[in-house]
Amino acid sequence: MEIVTSPNFWTAMLVLGVVLLVGVSFKTKALLNNVYVAVTISLLIAVAYFHLVDHYLMDMQGLDYWYLFRK
Amino acid sequence: MGGLTPNKMLSILALGAMVGLLLLPIVVSMPALAGGGGTPAAGGPPPDVAKKADTPEAAKVEKARDVYYKTEGIVTGAPAPKTADNPQFYPRYNFESRVLLWIANQQHLYYGSFVLAVPIFCMIIEFMGIVSKDKAMAKKYDQLAYDFIKISLTAYSLTAILGGILIFTFLTLYPAFFGYLSSIFRPVMHIYALLFVAESGTIYIYYYGWDRMKEGLLKWIHVSMSVVLNVIGTTLMFLANSWIGFMMSPAGVDEQGRFLGNIWHSIHTALWNPLNVHRLLGNMAFGGGVVAAYAAYRFLASKTDEERAHYDWMGYIAMAIGVAFLIPLPFAGYWLMREVYAYRQQMGITLMGGLLAWLFIIQATMIGILFLSSNYYLWQAMGRMRGAEKYQRYIKYMVFVLVCGFLIFITPHTIVMTPAELKAMGGQQHPVLGNYGVMSAKNGGINVIITTTVLSFIWYQRGNKVPMVSWAKFGNIFMGCFFALAYVNIIWLAIYGYYIPANVRVGLSVPQVATTLSCLFFMTALNLVMLKGAKQSGAIEWGKISVRSQYALIMLATAFTWMMGLMGYIRSSVRLFWHVNEIMRDNSPWAYTHTTGFAANMISFNVLFFWLTILFVFFLATLGVKKAPAEAKVSVPGRVPEPATGH
Known part of the structure; x- marks a missing residue:
């Protein structure tokens, strides 16, 4: 649980998603347009992005987004 | 670029004059601002207070603490009048004065919002026309901006008339309150009046110079005029907002309401900035809605496919601008509410959890209707593609x-x-x-x-x-x-x-x-x-849209108008029995909160009155079409005009 509530974890996920996207698009466009690859990369980026939005925007208000998970 | 022709010289002079007019109020008010606004104007109604100025004690420098900023300042104004329920403070007809003021205020606000928003559209659309590489599209945008400002010009005269009516209503029915407010904001009220003169001059030159300044450098000067026009208009709105901000969350005065010499404190109250942002966005959304309704009205009255195509396109652009400003509007509203809670928690509770909470349910319904109408229009609009x-x-x-x-x-x-x-x-x-x-x-x-x-x-x-x-x-x-x-x-x-x-x-x-x-x-x-x-799987067939979509545009505009009336009432009612919150008490017989039903009827009356009068404005605009110069009219190429770039 501690790993999941860490913003570093989600930042790493976001970076991983972007690296995969760049890597795949350099290799071949056909692979990028593959449904499974596209869904995996998209989900990775979007899930990580929204978690970071939730975490940091609560943190900026001095609030803990992970309140329930830490209890 | 060529040499300076008389036309160019005149245009540059006109632009310089506008900038000069814009700066004039600031220059004129410099001594007043430097002196902290000076003593409040005589003529404020409290005779008991006026006497004080002549006494030897008043000549001494007295200091007091700002109710909001908590800074010390020299007392330069009289206390807020302590009114009583009598004709001296509240002259009256055999009618509720508050209702008369409500109508005058709301009508002025509707027209004011409209004439402040439309020039912003004109500026954006005229600029789009200048930078457009497609000459046909550039002409279309230019014609559209011209159509917009034409409607605005008639509405502008009505706004000024309604402003006059509003001031007379204040002076005759609420002299004590208006005297006090103008004593605080005297230097700013002069700026307001001068800016109004500057705005009038600018809008007339902008409109009547359209044909003469249609190419090259002159066109850029013309679009620069629209920037000046909008700077003046927005400043006017910000100044007016400072008065309502002061009434809700006073600053720059002590506990008795005595002015402490810093006019900026009285302007920059706790709610001024959220009100400015909320009103600016609201005006834009409202202006978009009204222009879209005008286009829908013209679409429904069109006799040719060419006309239908033009007004369909006009309605779409106006709706798109309106919705673009509608989307951030709830967030600006949240900010305003947050600041209200931060300023006085009780005020926030009265608004959203107490006396006025049911009005917020109506507001939510109206917001929902706005978004449902916008979506419905977009789905219908897909029918033309x-x-x-x-x-x-x-x-x-x-x-x-x-x-x-x-x-x-x-x-x-x-x-x-x-x-x-x-x-x-x-x-x-x-x-x-x-x-x-x-x-x-x-x-x-x-x-x-x-x-x-x-x-x-x-x-x-x-x-x-x-x-x-x-x-x-x-x-x-x-x-x-x-x-x-x-x-x-x-x-x-x-x-x-x-x-x-x-x-x-x-x-x-x-x-x-x-x-x-x-x-x-x-x-x-x-x-x-x-x-x-x-x-492209096919061109956009402008004009080939269901009639229902046009009624959705009219619905959108009506919902905007109703919601503006509602939110104005809520914002004003939250002061309860205060003219100026916690400073000047309202002792008139009407210092109570109306029932939701009565308020809704009043808002509906105001909406109906506005739409009847704006229909007259639309009618006047149609008369002008016949007199428009032939070259100003741009024909729509066939029934299927070129689509707007990047619509």
Whole structure:
């Protein structure tokens, strides 16, 4: 649980998603347009992005987004 | 560029004169501002206070503490008058003075909002025309901007007349209050009057110089005039906002209401900035709605396909501008409410959890109607594009999502009931529906509605286009995933709010809003990149749109008007029995809060009155069409005009 509530974890996920996207698009466009690859990369980026939005925007208000998970 | 022709010289002189006029009020007011505004004007009604100035004690320098900024300042003004219920303070006819003032104020505000918003549209559209590479489109944009300013010009005269009526109403019915307010804002009121003169001069030169300044450098000078015009207009609005901000959250005065010499403190009150942002966005959305209604009216009255095509396009542009400002409006509203709570918690509770809470349920209903109408118009508008049929089958799901969000958004927390009903329901809150009447759920509801509107707009943009970029499939999948997860995040945060304490829950609205805005900015940008070099499956057939869509535009404009009236009433009523909150008490016989029913009837009357008069303005604008120079009219190329670039 501690790993999941860490913003570093989600930042790493976001970076991983972007690296995969760049890597795949350099290799071949056909692979990028593959449904499974596209869904995996998209989900990775979007899930990580929204978690970071939730975490940091609560943190900026001095609030803990992970309140329930830490209890 | 060529030499300086007399025309260019005159144009540059006109622009210089406008800038000079703009700066004139500041130069004139320099001594007054430097001196802290000087002593308040005589003529304020409190005779007991006026005497004080002659006494030797008054000659001494007296210091007092600012009620808001808590800084010390030299007392330079008289205390707020202590009024009583008699004709000296409240002269009256055999009618409720507050209702008369309400009508005068609301009508002036409607027209003021309209004439401040429309020149901003003109500036944007005229600029789009200048930078457009397509000459036909450039002419169309120019003609559209000209059409807009023409409507605005007639409305401008009415705004000035209504402003005069408003001042006379204040002077005759509320002299004590108006005397006090003008004693505080005397230097600013002069600036306001001078800016009004500057705005009048600018708008007339801008309008009548249109044909003479249509090319080259002259055109740039002309568009610069619109920038000056809008700077003046916005400054005017900010100044007027400072007065209502002072009435709600006074500053720059001590506890007795005595002015402490710093006019900036009285202007820059706790609620001034949120009011400025909220009103600016609101005016733009309202102006867009009114112009869209005008276009719808002209569309419905059109006799030729060419006219229908032109007014269909005009309605679309106005609606798009209106909705673009409608989307951030709820967030500006949240900011305003947050500042109200920060300023006085009790004021916030009166608004959203107490006496005026039911008006917020009506407001939620109106906001829902606005978004439902906008979506309906966009879906109908897809009918004029070949290739947009592919989205039709998904519309029913969007309706479902919108209706779910809408129903949650309008669910009240508690309901007014008889004891028997209360007993039958088992408490003040409904066992099931009561769960939805809290902010956590409501925030989720409105964000779902806005996100769906963004999605509708993106689908409309793609209606007749097929992305041809090599990564199109990935782009579509990414967009789908991003929207799906945005919905999941918004709903998750809404549910999560039920399981955490109130002080943590209150912060969840920020990531919810950020999620919606992420969809708006990132997905619109991604969509535009994907549509570069897209294959068109058919042209947009302007004019080939259902009549129902035009009624949706009229509905949109009416809902905007009604909501503006409602929110104005709520904002004003929250002061309860104060003219100036906690400083000057309202002792008139009408210092009570009206019933919701009476308020709704009054708002409806104001809306009806505004629409009847604006119809007259529209009628006058149609008379002007016949007199327009032949070259100013741009023909629409056939029944199927060229689509607007990047619509």
